[in-house]
Amino acid sequence: MSLGRTLLLRASRSAFLAAQLKRRAFVGRAVRRFMPGEELPAALDAAERLAASGLNTVLTQLGENLTSRADADAVRDHYLGVLRDLQRHRLRAHISIKLTQLGLDVDRGACERSLDALAASAEGTGSFLWIDMEDSHYTDLTLGIFRRARAAHAGVGLCLQAYLRRTGADLDSLLPLAPAIRLVKGAYAEPADVAFPRKADVDAAYLALGERLLEHAARGARPVFGTHDVRLIERLRARAAKLKLPPGTCEFHLLYGIRDAEQRRLAAEGETVRVLISYGTAWFAWYMRRLAERPANVWFVLKNLI
Numbered sequence: 001m002s003l004g005r006t007l008l009l010r011a012s013r014s015a016f017l018a019a020q021l022k023r024r025a026f027v028g029r030a031v032r033r034f035m036p037g038e039e040l041p042a043a044l045d046a047a048e049r050l051a052a053s054g055l056n057t058v059l060t061q062l063g064e065n066l067t068s069r070a071d072a073d074a075v076r077d078h079y080l081g082v083l084r085d086l087q088r089h090r091l092r093a094h095i096s097i098k099l100t101q102l103g104l105d106v107d108r109g110a111c112e113r114s115l116d117a118l119a120a121s122a123e124g125t126g127s128f129l130w131i132d133m134e135d136s137h138y139t140d141l142t143l144g145i146f147r148r149a150r151a152a153h154a155g156v157g158l159c160l161q162a163y164l165r166r167t168g169a170d171l172d173s174l175l176p177l178a179p180a181i182r183l184v185k186g187a188y189a190e191p192a193d194v195a196f197p198r199k200a201d202v203d204a205a206y207l208a209l210g211e212r213l214l215e216h217a218a219r220g221a222r223p224v225f226g227t228h229d230v231r232l233i234e235r236l237r238a239r240a241a242k243l244k245l246p247p248g249t250c251e252f253h254l255l256y257g258i259r260d261a262e263q264r265r266l267a268a269e270g271e272t273v274r275v276l277i278s279y280g281t282a283w284f285a286w287y288m289r290r291l292a293e294r295p296a297n298v299w300f301v302l303k304n305l306i
């Protein structure tokens, strides 16, 4: 892992830096490249604009590692409201949550009940609930909670991270559930015995896992590729074509503000594309991870300062 990436990921955990940078207007301007605004209406407006150009969306309110049960319950209630809003606006959008945002660190039982409530509401409103994958301390817990939710609800999917050495085995153990899996490379700082440190190894693991998911699509798995890596996307599309999978069998999910032209190109070529729109005030750790993915983005922040 590069020094720049390591430093940015370390910075993402600093409460001091978060408080300092969130006060600076030039940082706020740079953040807006990746999010349409801090409030839900801005995210809904962006989702409507994207829908008009043939792009579906996933909405996520930023926040993680909540330490109060009341705050976690408020997040659940917020998302229940979002699902009602999506139905009212006739938006075919999904939602994506982090389990630590639903209070996993505080009370696992309450977190599972909140997840059940969201999964049931997502099903009832024609939406879909995605569970993000956080750092590797949470992998076992997240898999266990996903299995339990998937047994009760069809409309819930899980993110898996290709950089983790364990993910091949995790995917194999999940495939009998005919799961919806959003495969990503992985965004956290992990030790080398847990995650591949070299990008080339992460990319190779992503391709192998993606191909395995596609091979299981005929048996009910729902492959979703969360990446901006055009080379990988094209190789997975070629594999899907070779397997003669009907259009729409797999989806491509990209982040708001990243590779917009690519998002439109894929949709124009008949792929199902979803844009993940983040909103909310707790953007610091999330934004640092976006900078770490492409340290050249730091230049963009500095340009806003100048």
Ligand SMILES: Cc1cc2nc3c(=O)[nH]c(=O)nc-3n(C[C@H](O)[C@H](O)[C@H](O)COP(=O)(O)OP(=O)(O)OC[C@H]3O[C@@H](n4cnc5c(N)ncnc54)[C@H](O)[C@@H]3O)c2cc1C
Pocket (backbone or CB within 6 Å): 131, 132, 133, 134, 159, 161, 184, 185, 186, 187, 188, 226, 227, 228, 229, 230, 253, 254, 255, 258, 259, 276, 289, 290, 291, 293, 294, 297
């Ligand atoms: C829909 C979605 C959901 C995600 N959910 C999770 C999750 O739950 N858990 C998790 O750990 N990670 C998650 N991630 C983040 C993911 O793990 C990667 O950190 C991120 O997607 C960058 O990897 P990449 O696949 O785009 O490939 P890379 O090889 O990093 O990037 C490929 C190309 O995409 C462009 N690009 C990538 N990132 C940026 C950026 N920040 N700014 C500008 N250009 C960029 C660059 O041109 C780059 O060359 C998610 C990503 C997406 C798209």
